[in-house]
Amino acid sequence: MSASGGSMEGSRAVEDEEAQDSCCGDEDTSPVVERRNRSGIISAPLSKSLKRSRALSQYIATCSAAAVASVANANRLAQSSMVATGVKAHPTASQHRSQVGYAKLDRGALMSGLLDSPSGLHLAQAAELLRRAGMLLPVSDPSNVSVGGDMEAVSASDSLGSVMDFPLFGNGGVGGSFPYHPGLFIMTPAGVFLADGALSHVTGASEHQQTQNEISSAISANGKKKRKRCGLCPPCRRRINCEQCSSCRNRKTGHQICKFRKCEELKKKPAGGLEKVMLPTGAPFRWFP
DNA sequence: CCTAACGTTCAA
DNA sequence: TTGAACGTTAGG
Numbered sequence: 001m002s003a004s005g006g007s008m009e010g011s012r013a014v015e016d017e018e019a020q021d022s023c024c025g026d027e028d029t030s031p032v033v034e035r036r037n038r039s040g041i042i043s044a045p046l047s048k049s050l051k052r053s054r055a056l057s058q059y060i061a062t063c064s065a066a067a068v069a070s071v072a073n074a075n076r077l078a079q080s081s082m083v084a085t086g087v088k089a090h091p092t093a094s095q096h097r098s099q100v101g102y103a104k105l106d107r108g109a110l111m112s113g114l115l116d117s118p119s120g121l122h123l124a125q126a127a128e129l130l131r132r133a134g135m136l137l138p139v140s141d142p143s144n145v146s147v148g149g150d151m152e153a154v155s156a157s158d159s160l161g162s163v164m165d166f167p168l169f170g171n172g173g174v175g176g177s178f179p180y181h182p183g184l185f186i187m188t189p190a191g192v193f194l195a196d197g198a199l200s201h202v203t204g205a206s207e208h209q210q211t212q213n214e215i216s217s218a219i220s221a222n223g224k225k226k227r228k229r230c231g232l233c234p235p236c237r238r239r240i241n242c243e244q245c246s247s248c249r250n251r252k253t254g255h256q257i258c259k260f261r262k263c264e265e266l267k268k269k270p271a272g273g274l275e276k277v278m279l280p281t282g283a284p285f286r287w288f289p
Numbered sequence: 290c291c292t293a294a295c296g297t298t299c300a301a
Numbered sequence: 302t303t304g305a306a307c308g309t310t311a312g313g
Contacts (some may be wrong), residue, residue, distance in 0.1 A: 050303085087294080225311095226294080226295045226296075226309085226310060226311070227295070227296095228294095228295090245296095246305075247305095250304095251293090251294095252307080254294095254305060255294060255295080255306080255308085256294065257293075257294055257295085257308095262294095266294095266295070282307090
C-alpha cells in the first residue's frame with residue numbers, strides 16, 4: 001500500500017512543479033520533486049502535455065519534430081564528415097533525406113530495417129543502418145550525456161531518432177566509424193542487442209549491465225516465458241509513471257505498467273522463439289563469412 | 290509475502 | 302480493435 005498509494009499522492013504533490021514538457025525539454029534544469037517506489041520508479045506526471053490528453057502518437061510526433069530541428073545541425077556536420085570519410089553523399093534529394101530522414105531514423109525504423117527485410121539482411125545494409133545510427137550523434141552536447149544518469153531517463157533524448165536511442169552508437173563521434181564488432185550484437189525477435197559484456201565495456205553503466213542480464217535471462221528462457229523489457233527503448237528508460245494513463249490509474253486492477261513506460265518491444269507481438277535471419281539463399285545469416 | 294508487470298481473456 | 306480485468310510470474 002505504501003508504494004502505490006504514495007505514488008498517487010506523489011503525483012499530486014509534484015503536479016504543479018512540472019513546469020516543462022519532459023519530452024524534448026531541458027527539464028533537467030528545473031528542480032523535480034521525486035517520489036520513488038521501492039523499485040526506484042519515480043512517480044510523477046510526465047508533463048503538462050499529458051494533462052491535455054495528448055495521444056502518445058502526438059506526444060512522440062511532437063518530440064520527433066523537435067528532434068529533427070535539434071539534430072539538423074548535427075546531421076549537417078555528419079554529412080560533411082560523410083564526404084570527408086569518403087561516403088558518397090548525394091546532393092538534392094538524397095541530401096534532404098540525409099538531413100530529415102536520418103533524423104527521423106528512429107530505433108523502430110532501424111530495427112525494422114534490420115529485421116523486417118523480407119529477403120533477409122544484407123550485411124552492407126545492416127552496416128549502413130548502423131553507421132547512420134552512429135551519425136545521429138549530436139556534436140558532443142553535454143546536455144545529452146545522460147546515460148546512466150538518474151534523470152527522467154528520456155528527457156531530451158526521449159525524441160525518437162535521437163542518438164540516445166542508441167547510446168552506444170555515439171562513441172565514434174560525428175563522422176566516426178561504428179566502432180563495434182558486429183559479432184557483439186545479438187539478434188532476437190525483440191530487437192538487436194549487444195552481446196553480454198559489450199555494453200558494460202562500452203559504457204560501464206550498471207543500468208545497461210542489468211539490462212543485459214535481463215536480456216540474457218530472457219533469451220535463455222527461450223520462448224514462452226514472460227518477456228522482459230528491452231531496457232533500451234525510450235519508454236523503458238523512462239523512470240516515472242505518468243499517473244494519468246489508464247494503466248497508472250487502474251494499477252490495482254490492471255496490473256499494467258504505465259503506458260508511457262511500456263517497452264516498445266513488448267508492445268510488439270512476440271515472434272515465437274529466436275528468429276533466425278535467413279539469407280535469400282535459404283542459409284542462415286552470418287555476420288562473418 | 291508483497292509488489293510490479295507480462296500474458297490472456299473478454300467486453301465495448 | 303482497444304482497453305479493462307484477471308491470472309500468473311518474477312524479483313525483492
